[in-house]
Amino acid sequence: MPRSARRASTRTGYRDRHGRGMRSAVTGPHLPPLRTRLDFFDVCVASAVEYLRTLWPEELVGVRFDIAAFPPGAAGPDGVDRWSTDPRRRRVTLYRVPIERLVQLHRDDDWHRRSYIESCVFRAVAELLGKDPWDIAPERYRHF
Template sequence: MVRPPLPPIDTRIERFDLAVGAAAEFLRSAWDDLRDVSFEIGDMPGETGDRGIPRWTVDTTRKRIIVWRLPIERLSHLHRDDDLHRRMMIESCVFRAAAEYL
């Protein structure tokens, strides 16, 4: 007996990873200064600052940008809560982190 094919697993975490990866690749191809920068994804920052919970952390000495998944997903106030607007929020955080890096 052959089982029907299962749909691909599509989780919130995988969609987040895909959005960050696509935005990072776009930025690397557009700016030479970002070619060697490591875009990483973390769940939650270890500490908060005076300005609240960061959505990203930039480390220019190590050429790293860390995008924090949980603060972006949980603390963003979207005017429309759908896949498109969630992806746009994730991409905007990656773009703003890259702008801070530059």
């Protein structure tokens, strides 16, 4: 059975089922949207970078932070890279999947995952600046 000309001409590229309009979010209008691992990782990296930029404004001017899924190439003798730095181009690249999947936390919750992601950002920036990682953010995890 051929489609009607009216239906074919009104198609706009989004899912409009049976003429009822655009579908709503999966969580509905009264619930917050779902948070994915990707979003969590991006927020953790962004907050750590923002914090480091306040501590080291002159040293981090023009530094670009990228997030990639995997490191290029095969694993090296030290295992799979979590990040790479390029001091000449002032670039830090964090590899999301190895950071998320290859860590063995003693407690698997949001706080510990966030702490590990931030520590990777701190160590990558320390490598870029040629400093000790403990000197990058000495006050970050001091508990009184």
